[in-house]
Amino acid sequence: MNLIGRQLLNVLRQNVRNVNNSTFNSYISLKRLYPGSNVNLFTPQFQKESEKGFSGFIPVDQLQITFSRSGGPGGQNVNKVNTKVDVRFHVETANWINNDLKKKIFLEHKTKINKDGFLVVRSEKTRSQQLNLADALERIRTMIWQLTESETVISPETEQRIIRQKEKADRIRLAEKRTRSRIKQDRQLSVVDM
Numbered sequence: 001m002n003l004i005g006r007q008l009l010n011v012l013r014q015n016v017r018n019v020n021n022s023t024f025n026s027y028i029s030l031k032r033l034y035p036g037s038n039v040n041l042f043t044p045q046f047q048k049e050s051e052k053g054f055s056g057f058i059p060v061d062q063l064q065i066t067f068s069r070s071g072g073p074g075g076q077n078v079n080k081v082n083t084k085v086d087v088r089f090h091v092e093t094a095n096w097i098n099n100d101l102k103k104k105i106f107l108e109h110k111t112k113i114n115k116d117g118f119l120v121v122r123s124e125k126t127r128s129q130q131l132n133l134a135d136a137l138e139r140i141r142t143m144i145w146q147l148t149e150s151e152t153v154i155s156p157e158t159e160q161r162i163i164r165q166k167e168k169a170d171r172i173r174l175a176e177k178r179t180r181s182r183i184k185q186d187r188q189l190s191v192v193d194m
Helices: 003-020 076-080 099-108 129-148 156-187
Strands: 064-068 084-090 118-123
Touching: 084 129, 099 129, 118 129
Parallel strands: none
Antiparallel strands: 064 084, 084 118
């Protein structure tokens, strides 16, 4: 390498060092936007069990997540990008759900469980893979939360009140229907005998 090439390389190296050692912070840098904050990322610790049998935490390492091409409109994006998400987990071996909830899952969601015992949830709601994954996880979480809620016991008085309200609504609906029928009959031409 000639002398000019070496000098040029030395100048470039010094410029790179100067750029790396620069103390300039942009007005939109994280240090200025959030002064005194720690930018170290960490994963929060969740309870493994709650009093209802599900804490809301779904361990991603126990899920089988597959991506494929979604259907429907979207043009070339749909044909090229794997945005559809299939999330499945084996219900029997899921240690983050207690046994009572597992039984309820088998009873309530038997159409979503395949013959191998995997609960399958699919999402192709958006054109984004990550948003579809978040949607599928939220659907699993909602599905399990709904099973943890205890059924409300309806008193006989409340049952009677609900029945009366339905009967009243039916009477009003039928009366309005009769009124509309009469109006339509009045609009028809009547045949006059001569």
